[in-house]
Amino acid sequence: MMDLLKKFERIVTFALMVLMSLVILVSTIELGWMILRQLFTPPILFLDISDLLELFGFFMLILIGIELLETIRAYIADRKIRVEVVLLAGIIAISRKVIILDISQTPSLTLIGIASMVAALTVGYFIIRKSHSEKSGKAFGGRL
Secondary structure (H helix, E strand, O other): OHHHHHHHHHHHHHHHHHHHHHHHHHHHHHHHHHHHHHHOOOOOOOOOHHHHHHHHHHHHHHHHHHHHHHHHHHHHHHOOOOHHHHHHHHHHHHHHHHHHOOHHHOOHHHHHHHHHHHHHHHHHHHHHHHHHHHHHOOOOOOOO
16 A cells, blocks of 8 residues: 555656646746747837836746745655755745835735745744754755
8 A cells, every 4th residue: 555655656746847847848938928028019128117027026936936846856856845945935935026016005014024924934944054054064065
């Protein structure tokens, strides 16, 4: 029974990797199309601030997808979810929200909540990285 469950788990994680890769590929193509379309609509080679915010938000969304793909890959390699990769995806997600946020239309309580999430994710990431560096004997080696 356990062998069957392990086989099922491998099939599902492989399917998730394939589907996430497909979504990232299609999103990247869509981003390229958006850039070309916005650059060549009058006024040509000019992007206004709303266009830039939309493009930056889409870039960040693709990066979130890549981090999720990395989470799946790390799970396959280690058979455990690496918390630092999940926290990094959270930091990228909240950064995306900050980049596309219209501050003039956002209530101050929402801004405080977003700032709290940024602080909590950053502190959590720092603690996880510090604990890993202390265990391995090296300070912040690898990817930040």
